[in-house]
Amino acid sequence: MTQSLLHQILDYANRADPYPIYEELRKTPVHHEEDGPYVVGTYYEIRSLLHDPRISSDARNLASTAGDPLAESAQEEETALPPGFLRLDPPEHDRLRRMTNRPFGPPHSPHRVDGMRGELHGIVSGLIDGLGDTGRIDLVEQFSYPFPVTVICRLLGVPRDDEARFHTWADAIAASLDPDPDADPAQGGKASHDARTQLGMYLAGLIEERRKNPGDDILSELATAKGQDGAMTTMELLSTAALLLIAGHETTVNLVTNGMLTLLRNPDVLQRLRSDPRLAVPIVEELLRFEPPVQLVPQRTTLADIEVRGVTIPKGASIWLVLASGNRDPERFEDPDRFDPDRRDIQHLGLGSGIHSCFGAPLARLEAQLALSELARRLENPRLLEDPPTYRQNAVLRGPRHLPIACDGIRP
Amino acid sequence: MNGDGSLERLRREGRIVVVGASLAGLRAAETLRDKGFAGSLTMIGDEPYEPYDRPPLSKQVLLGMAPADSTALPRRRAVDATWRLGVPATGLDMAARRVRLADGDEVPYDRLLIATGVRARPWPREAEAELDGVFVLRTREEGAALARRLADGPKRVFVIGAGFTGSEIASACRERGLSVTVAERGAAPLVGALGGVVGAVAADLQREHGVDLRCGVMVTSLEGDSSGRVRAAHLSDGSTVETDVVVVSLGATRNTEWLAGSGLGAGPRGIACDAGCRAFDIRGIVTDDIYVAGDVARSPHALFGYQFLSLEHWGNAVAQAEIAAHNMISESADRLPHMWVPAFWSSQFGVNIKSVGVPSLGTEIMVPQGTLASRRFIGVYGYQGRVIGAVAFDHARWLPFYQELVETTAPFPPPFPTVDRHPDGQRPMDADFPDPSVPTHGPTVTLSGYSPADRRMTFTPAH
Ligand SMILES: Cc1cc2nc3c(=O)[nH]c(=O)nc-3n(C[C@H](O)[C@H](O)[C@H](O)COP(=O)(O)OP(=O)(O)OC[C@H]3O[C@@H](n4cnc5c(N)ncnc54)[C@H](O)[C@@H]3O)c2cc1C
Ligand code: HEM
Numbered sequence: 001m002t003q004s005l006l007h008q009i010l011d012y013a014n015r016a017d018p019y020p021i022y023e024e025l026r027k028t029p030v031h032h033e034e035d036g037p038y039v040v041g042t043y044y045e046i047r048s049l050l051h052d053p054r055i056s057s058d059a060r061n062l063a064s065t066a067g068d069p070l071a072e073s074a075q076e077e078e079t080a081l082p083p084g085f086l087r088l089d090p091p092e093h094d095r096l097r098r099m100t101n102r103p104f105g106p107p108h109s110p111h112r113v114d115g116m117r118g119e120l121h122g123i124v125s126g127l128i129d130g131l132g133d134t135g136r137i138d139l140v141e142q143f144s145y146p147f148p149v150t151v152i153c154r155l156l157g158v159p160r161d162d163e164a165r166f167h168t169w170a171d172a173i174a175a176s177l178d179p180d181p182d183a184d185p186a187q188g189g190k191a192s193h194d195a196r197t198q199l200g201m202y203l204a205g206l207i208e209e210r211r212k213n214p215g216d217d218i219l220s221e222l223a224t225a226k227g228q229d230g231a232m233t234t235m236e237l238l239s240t241a242a243l244l245l246i247a248g249h250e251t252t253v254n255l256v257t258n259g260m261l262t263l264l265r266n267p268d269v270l271q272r273l274r275s276d277p278r279l280a281v282p283i284v285e286e287l288l289r290f291e292p293p294v295q296l297v298p299q300r301t302t303l304a305d306i307e308v309r310g311v312t313i314p315k316g317a318s319i320w321l322v323l324a325s326g327n328r329d330p331e332r333f334e335d336p337d338r339f340d341p342d343r344r345d346i347q348h349l350g351l352g353s354g355i356h357s358c359f360g361a362p363l364a365r366l367e368a369q370l371a372l373s374e375l376a377r378r379l380e381n382p383r384l385l386e387d388p389p390t391y392r393q394n395a396v397l398r399g400p401r402h403l404p405i406a407c408d409g410i411r412p
Numbered sequence: 413m414n415g416d417g418s419l420e421r422l423r424r425e426g427r428i429v430v431v432g433a434s435l436a437g438l439r440a441a442e443t444l445r446d447k448g449f450a451g452s453l454t455m456i457g458d459e460p461y462e463p464y465d466r467p468p469l470s471k472q473v474l475l476g477m478a479p480a481d482s483t484a485l486p487r488r489r490a491v492d493a494t495w496r497l498g499v500p501a502t503g504l505d506m507a508a509r510r511v512r513l514a515d516g517d518e519v520p521y522d523r524l525l526i527a528t529g530v531r532a533r534p535w536p537r538e539a540e541a542e543l544d545g546v547f548v549l550r551t552r553e554e555g556a557a558l559a560r561r562l563a564d565g566p567k568r569v570f571v572i573g574a575g576f577t578g579s580e581i582a583s584a585c586r587e588r589g590l591s592v593t594v595a596e597r598g599a600a601p602l603v604g605a606l607g608g609v610v611g612a613v614a615a616d617l618q619r620e621h622g623v624d625l626r627c628g629v630m631v632t633s634l635e636g637d638s639s640g641r642v643r644a645a646h647l648s649d650g651s652t653v654e655t656d657v658v659v660v661s662l663g664a665t666r667n668t669e670w671l672a673g674s675g676l677g678a679g680p681r682g683i684a685c686d687a688g689c690r691a692f693d694i695r696g697i698v699t700d701d702i703y704v705a706g707d708v709a710r711s712p713h714a715l716f717g718y719q720f721l722s723l724e725h726w727g728n729a730v731a732q733a734e735i736a737a738h739n740m741i742s743e744s745a746d747r748l749p750h751m752w753v754p755a756f757w758s759s760q761f762g763v764n765i766k767s768v769g770v771p772s773l774g775t776e777i778m779v780p781q782g783t784l785a786s787r788r789f790i791g792v793y794g795y796q797g798r799v800i801g802a803v804a805f806d807h808a809r810w811l812p813f814y815q816e817l818v819e820t821t822a823p824f825p826p827p828f829p830t831v832d833r834h835p836d837g838q839r840p841m842d843a844d845f846p847d848p849s850v851p852t853h854g855p856t857v858t859l860s861g862y863s864p865a866d867r868r869m870t871f872t873p874a875h
Contacts, residue, residue, distance in 0.1 A: 051812045053781055053790075053830035089831040090781065094788070304828040355809050 004033050009296075009322075010069060010395050016388035018295065018398070019337065022325035029309035035067030037298070037318040038311075041325035043332035043349070045308055049321060050354040054304045057356055058089045061301045063316025070298040070320070070396065084243025086356065087299060097359060099229050100240055103221035105362065112218075113362045116154070120367060123150050124374045131410060136385065139403040140257055143371070148252035151367060152245050157217020158206065165202070169195040170249060196242075203241050207234060218244075248360045254293035254399025255364065256371045259284070261403060262291055263376065264384045266339055270376055277373035283341045284368045288327075288350030290339050295324040295398045297352065323349040324398075382407040422522055423741050426451040429511055429519050430493075431501045432527035432667070433457025435465070435726065436706030436733040440525050441491040443737035453493040454519055456511065458500035461552060467726060469555035470577050471759060474584035476563055480556035501528075504674040506693070509701065522701065523740045526671075526683060526691065527733065529707040530664035530724065535572070540634040545642040546658045549577060561657055562588060569593075570645050570655035572631050574601035576758045578661030579614065583760035586621045593624040593653050595631050595645070598846050605756075606767070606803055608844025609777050610791055613784050613805065617761045626651075634658060664724060666708050676702065682710040682722050687749040689736035703740055705732040711750060715818065716770055716800075725756045753815055754801075757808075763787060766808045769801030769818035777843040778825050781832045782807055790814060793843055794824030 008014055008021045025031055025041035032038050040046055049055055062068075085096040102108045127143050137143075149170045153163045172195035207223050214220035219241060225231050232240065263270040263283075273279045300319040305312050313319065326349045328336040333343075351358035358364065375382075385404040392401045428444060430437045433455045441453055457463075465483040472478040496513065503512035510518045532548035535541035545566075547558045562569070562585065569585045571578045574596035585592045598604060600611030601618060618625045630648040637643045645653045671678040676699070677692035678684075683704045684692045689711065691702040704711075706729035712718040731752040739747040757766045774793025782789030782805070790810055793801040799822045802814035817826060825840045 048813070048816065051810060053810055053813060053832070054828050056831050058831075089833075091783075091786075091832060094782075303831065303833070306828075357809075 005031055006033055006036050006039065006069070009039075012391070012393060015391035015393075015395065015398065018324070018395075019328055022322060022328060025322060025325055026329060030311040030313065032311075035064075037068045037070075037320045038313045039320045039322060040308065041322040041329075043326040043329035046321045046323065046326040046349055047353055049300070049308070049319065050349075050352060050356075052306070054302060054306050055319065056089050056301050056303050057087055057093070057299060059083075059087060059299060059301070061303060061316065062318055063301075068298070068318045084239045084247075086243055086247065090355065093355065095229050096232070096236060096240060097355075099225060099227065099232060100218075100222065100244075100359065102225060102227060103218045104359075113366060116151075116363070117366065117370070119154055120151060120370050121374075123147060123154075124370050128374060128378050128410060134380075134407045134409055137405050137407070139260055139405055140253065140400060141402065143375075144253045144256040144260075144403075147256065147371060148249045148367060149245075151252075151363070152248050155217070155248075155363070156206075156219045156241060156244065157210070157215055162202070166199075169199040169202075170245065171195075173199070173246065174250060199242065199245075200238055203238055204234060207237055207241075244360070247358075248363070250397045251293045252364055252367050254397060255284075255287060255368045257400050257403050258291040258293065259287050259368060259372045260375055260405070261384070261387075261389065261400060262287060262339055263372065264382060264405065265387070269339070269341055270382075273373060273376040277377065279341065280369035280373040281365075282343075282346075283372065284365055285346050285348065286339060286341045286343060287368070289333070289343075289346060289348035290327070292324045292327055292348070292350035293397060293399060294350070294352070295396055296320050296322040297356075298396060323352070378411045379405075380408040380411060419741070419743060422451065423448060424450050426522040426741075427454070427520060428452070428523045428525070428740065429454045429456065429521035430525045430527060431456045431511060432529055432706070432708070433459070433495070433497060434463050434527065434529055434706070435485065436527035436529070436729040437525070438463040438485055438491070438733075439488075439730050440527065440705060440733035440737040441493055442488045443734045444741065445489060445491050447738060447741060449741050451522075453491060454496060454521075455491075455493045456496045456499065456501050456513065456519065458498065458514075459551060460498035462495075462497070464552055466550070469552070470549060470580040471584065473555045473559050474562060474581060475587055476559060480552050480559060483552070500670065502670050504671055504676065506675050506699070506702070524702045525733075525736055525740065526702065526704045526708065527706045527729075528667035528670070529729075530666050532660070533662045533665050535634065535658075535660045535662075537633065540636070540642075541660070542640075543634060543636040543642040543658075544640050545656055546634060546660065548660050549581065550664070558657075558659065562590060566590060566656045568653070568655040569657045569659065570595070570653055571659045571661055572645075573661035573663070574598075574614075574618075574625070574627075575604065575661060575663060576602065576756075576760075578659070579618070580758060580760045581659050581661060582618060582623050583621070586623060586761070591624070592622075593626065593645075593655065594618065595629055595647060595653075596625070596627045597630050599627055601625070601627075603844075603846055604772065606771050606791070607774065607777060607793075608846070609784070609841060610771075610803060610805075611844075613787055617763060617787060621761045624653075664707070666722075668708065682708050684720060685709050685711050687712055687714070687751070688739045688747045689732060689750055690739070703736040705729065705736040714749075714751065715753065715821070716773065721754070721770070723754050725754060727755050728752055753819060755815070763805050764808055765803065765805055766811055767801060767803040768811055768815040769793070769799070771801035771803055771843075772845060773800045774843045774845070776824065776840040778838065778840040780826065780830045780838070781810060783834065792817070792824070792826065794840060797824055798822065799824045799826065 022041055029042055029045055030038050030040055085093045104112055131137050131142055149167050153166050158166055172191050210220040210223045214224050222232055222237055298320045302313050302315050302317050304315050330336050351361045382405055385406055389400040389403050463485045465485050468483045473480045500514045501511050502514050510520050512518050532550040568591040571582050571594045574594050579601050582592045582594050599608055601614040603611035631645050632648050633646045634642055635644045642658050666682045668678040675693050677694050685704040686698050689703045690698045691704045692698055707724045710720045710722040713721050732750050735748050735750040754770055755768045771793045773795050776794040777791050779789050779791055788806040790807050791803045799817040804811045
């Protein structure tokens with residue numbers, strides 16, 4: 001082995017199939033190279049670290065980011081907006097998450113997500129209707145990408161007329177999370193910074209407007225909340241809205257694309273889904289295990305020396321938890337490299353665990369279930385035009401950049 | 413494998429009898445079938461219903477969100493059993509291996525599982541307990557009757573005992589907008605299970621939700637009107653509370669009377685069994701063919717110095733039933749110990765309370781995460797320099813970490829900062845448990861000594 005394991009994980013050449021590297025990673029419970037991060041890839045260790053109160057999500061606790069190749073881009077992201085609760089520890093994290101949950105989920109809003117079912121279905125139908133030439137469809141550009149952005153717009157209550165602008169900013173931010181190796185990095189950085197600024201200003205205006213004329217969308221409720229936790233400041237509201245946009249977008253796009261790719265590689269499962277859309281539920285769970293859109297969570301740090309399977313991780317160290325590797329750990333899952341939607345025991349790590357576990361999980365699941373069951377039902381004889389497809393650069397939010405497929409027609 | 417093939421015969425055509433057809437009984441039956449037991453299975457239950465779930469009785473059912481007859485336990489698989497429901501077992505002949513039923517039948521067994529659970533301790537003054545409007549809560553019928561009465565909109569509900577069940581009942585009443593008075597003999601609600609520090613939080617929670625909470629008092633008598641309806645409760649501080657519904661929530665009595673004289677080690681504190689769920693006889697000798705699981709069992713636990721624990725925990729009933737079922741049809745070398753770490757949950761006044769380990773063994777407590785004032789926190793209990801239990805108020809996601817500290821007998825106080833990093837988090841204080849010889853109302857873990865034949869009472873009725 002010439003290249004370090006860490007660099008193999010990040011190496012674009014391994015993007016289409018990182019799993020053999022993860023298998024290597026699992027041979028040592030805690031992988032550590034020189035001044036780099038401590039990388040953990042086994043299921044039980046990841047799980048217990050996600051529940052460990054000595055592990056912080058707040059980058060301010062890092063002793064140094066020198067050796068962490070993922071630390072830099074993380075800082076850059078935050079220049080335009082303060083960190084959302086994803087990067088905060090309790091009690092601030094808990095307070096903001098609780099307040100954001102009030103208009104989103106049980107107990108106060110048990111019907112928000114399910115109430116969006118009809119709307120999501122409409123968006124999916126519209127996108128499939130508009131696929132055009134069935135001889136060559138780029139599922140990413142034409143479907144997986146626009147879908148979640150539209151969903152977040154509706155969730156936040158962005159007026160329909162503004163959705164197009166929202167898509168433009170989202171694209172620019174996404175591009176910065178996924179730099180094109182041939183492009184001028186300074187140029188890309190500027191575009192993304194501008195997009196963030198414009199998005200921020202747009203949202204600030206929208207928040208102002210919603211304070212005056214509240215609707216029944218999440219932003220209105222957050223802007224006018226006066227529960228036991230008080231109200232969010234405009235800055236908190238802005239970063240929360242931006243968090244929902246980014247966390248809900250860059251992930252769902254990959255889940256839908258990975259999902260279709262996996263189904264096309266497993267035509268028997270695709271066929272079963274076509275005849276029984278209820279199968280979408282276990283398929284999406286197995287996808288979150290088998291091809292998780294968030295491969296690893298990099299932004300964790302230790303508040304004390306802690307011991308993991310005999311290795312001491314010193315205070316202030318940076319930790320990567322490789323969720324995608326834990327999901328393939330044979331100690332936890334039988335025959336882990338097999339895509340098997342009939343698994344009964346499927347407590348995967350694809351949506352994280354512990355207090356930072358995915359806030360949008362019910363929405364993400366519903367989006368993917370609807371998208372995949374409708375694609376399966378409506379595309380006639382779909383097939384892959386490239387396998388493996390071209391992947392995005394990003395090793396963390398991993399998924400195809402394009403997914404060219406063809407089909408014989410679109411069913412009504 | 414037994415040289416004589418008797419185990420194979422048992423698995424193929426043996427007779428297994430389960431007494432107590434509730435949570436533990438059902439899960440044991442399902443496990444037996446799962447593990448390939450092909451013989452005959454008889455389920456004996458004195459309640460006339462198929463197995464149902466009790467936790468909703470003090471929650472959804474009292475809120476009127478679910479009817480009492482809607483809590484049937486979900487079945488994991490078919491059990492292919494003969495059900496003898498509505499017939500109590502009245503005796504056991506250990507030598508002849510027979511269970512006697514109230515209808516005169518006798519049911520022979522090769523292996524017996526006893527899962528007769530507990531029942532609500534009634535109000536000790538019989539005439540007063542009979543008054544119309546006086547309730548206890550353990551069964552579906554009791555749940556249905558109480559829910560009906562609450563739906564009629566009584567002027568005031570009076571709850572005697574602020575253990576978990578009493579507190580949940582008070583919470584449901586407040587949620588329905590009913591006036592509630594709670595009388596607790598201890599210094600605070602939940603004090604027996606969680607100590608005074610956490611009990612004070614529970615007290616604040618109750619008062620903030622409009623409960624008229626009276627601690628440090630005893631109910632001396634209940635008074636009825638001329639038509640036999642309860643109308644008032646009299647307290648030891650001389651006060652009187654007018655009320656039209658009284659819920660007696662004074663903990664539980666083990667259902668072991670039917671075993672009196674059988675020679676089995678059964679008494680008011682339950683049935684002693686070994687870590688493999690085999691019952692002891694009164695001489696302290698373990699039996700080969702009688703197993704125990706669920707609320708009625710008391711078993712030694714390695715993590716707690718092999719003291720015998722009685723747990724009234726849903727999760728324990730399931731885990732113990734599974735182990736008992738496995739062991740009943742296994743070679744001795746293949747048997748498994750029941751090593752379940754106690755865990756309990758309750759929801760009341762909008763707060764999700766969970767505990768792991770045995771908080772009531774603790775002498776000290778600290779709050780490493782969250783704050784008592786916000787009512788969102790983790791409390792960690794220490795005993796002789798180790799972590800013995802933990803409780804979470806709206807903080808359950810962290811609990812697995814603390815469970816691991818209990819399982820690994822980690823040092824107390826835990827020597828590290830947490831994500832909360834608040835200055836008081838590292839400071840242990842007296843957990844403030846009441847003197848164990850003064851009973852409070854229904855702790856859910858009872859320590860019952862070291863020896864299976866030990867008959868010393870540590871838990872005495874309130875009156
Ligand atoms: C209102 C309420 C709320 C609860 N909430 C929680 C909670 O939030 N969390 C938690 O962890 N636990 C909770 N519990 C406790 C939990 O329900 C019990 O731990 C569980 O029911 C124990 O199951 P078991 O099968 O051991 O006993 P039981 O459920 O008591 O079943 C024993 C059965 O045996 C029958 N029986 C008794 N004697 C005889 C006889 N001689 N012959 C035939 N049958 C007999 C009984 O009638 C009963 O049907 C709650 C209990 C109640 C009552
Ligand atoms: C397939 C889709 C998705 C996947 C795989 C996914 C995955 C994850 C993961 C692994 C985390 C944990 C990160 C950590 O531990 O640091 C997380 C957190 C989060 N997710 Fe998702 N997510 C998805 C969709 C969504 C959607 C649709 C939304 C918004 C509506 C969303 C909002 C969030 C937020 C706000 C957090 C931060 C939670 C916190 O810190 O408390 N996610 N997600």
